[in-house]
Amino acid sequence: DTAVSQTPKYLVTQMGNDKSIKCEQNLGHDTMYWYKQDSKKFLKIMFSYNNKELIINETVPNRFSPKSPDKAHLNLHINSLELGDSAVYFCASSPSGTSGDNEQFFGPGTRLTVL
Amino acid sequence: AQSVTQLGSHVSVSEGALVLLRCNYSSSVPPYLFWYVQYPNQGLQLLLKYTSAATLVKGINGFEAEFKKSETSFHLTKPSAHMSDAAEYFCAVSKMDSSYKLIFGSGTRLLVRP
Numbered sequence A: 001d002t003a004v005s006q007t008p009k010y011l012v013t014q015m016g017n018d019k020s021i022k023c024e025q026n027l028g029h030d031t032m033y034w035y036k037q038d039s040k041k042f043l044k045i046m047f048s049y050n051n052k053e054l055i056i057n058e059t060v061p062n063r064f065s066p067k068s069p070d071k072a073h074l075n076l077h078i079n080s081l082e083l084g085d086s087a088v089y090f091c092a093s094s095p096s097g098t099s100g101d102n103e104q105f106f107g108p109g110t111r112l113t114v115l
Numbered sequence B: 001a002q003s004v005t006q007l008g009s010h011v012s013v014s015e016g017a018l019v020l021l022r023c024n025y026s027s028s029v030p031p032y033l034f035w036y037v038q039y040p041n042q043g044l045q046l047l048l049k050y051t052s053a054a055t056l057v058k059g060i061n062g063f064e065a066e067f068k069k070s071e072t073s074f075h076l077t078k079p080s081a082h083m084s085d086a087a088e089y090f091c092a093v094s095k096m097d098s099s100y101k102l103i104f105g106s107g108t109r110l111l112v113r114p
Helices: none
Strands: A004-007 A010-013 A019-025 A031-037 A043-050 A053-057 A064-070 A073-078 A087-094 A110-114 B003-007 B010-014 B019-026 B033-038 B044-050 B056-058 B064-068 B073-078 B087-094 B102-104 B108-113
Touching: A004 A087, A010 A019, A019 A031, A019 A087, A019 A110, A031 A073, A043 A064, A043 A073, A043 B102, A073 A087, B003 B087, B003 B102, B010 B019, B019 B033, B019 B087, B019 B108, B033 B064, B033 B073, B044 B056, B044 B064, B044 B073, B073 B087
Parallel strands: A010 A110, B010 B108
Antiparallel strands: A004 A019, A019 A073, A031 A043, A031 A087, A043 A053, A064 A073, A087 A110, B003 B019, B019 B073, B033 B044, B033 B087, B056 B064, B064 B073, B087 B102, B087 B108
16 A cells, blocks of 8 residues: 555656656645655755645746645646756655654655656 | 755675764754665655654664764664665755755665675
């Protein structure tokens, strides 16, 4: 019974295409996140939603747009894909966005390769 | 501003040897600190966290970490390495503003030799 799931696991696409990555959590958490992990394993937060409201929006190109249809889902849509978007994207969730000691639970990741 | 620095991008130990992964933090307020582990082709999993309750924190899989304010450190240790410990380890600090986002270190790859 997967806690945080992402689809697809692998995504290979051409430059200029638009693609989406989906994330779902069944933990009943209020807060969800998107992280990008580059080829050097560096992990950086992109977005965070708390109860469907955007609370973190890092310096990310406008081509990236998160959407949270409900508390259990946070999808990431990417327009006009570029080579530099190739990375592993992780979704995560935590019980609340109002306490800094909450554990974040991570999904298995989506490896995006832009050709 | 909060930040973490992990010394050593790769650490290699023999099976059964002590594991020591270093993390130093920077924070103007008492921080919340975390260690996460990432096994190959998987997401991150919490090993342990420091939230000011106790300076010595015990986590899963026999790992522990000690918060030392005087040294601004939160090093991760395990007395005896196992082959299954081979993974990438990330230290993180929680940003102490309304976002409470995690700021990760650059990671340390632990290699365990038979």
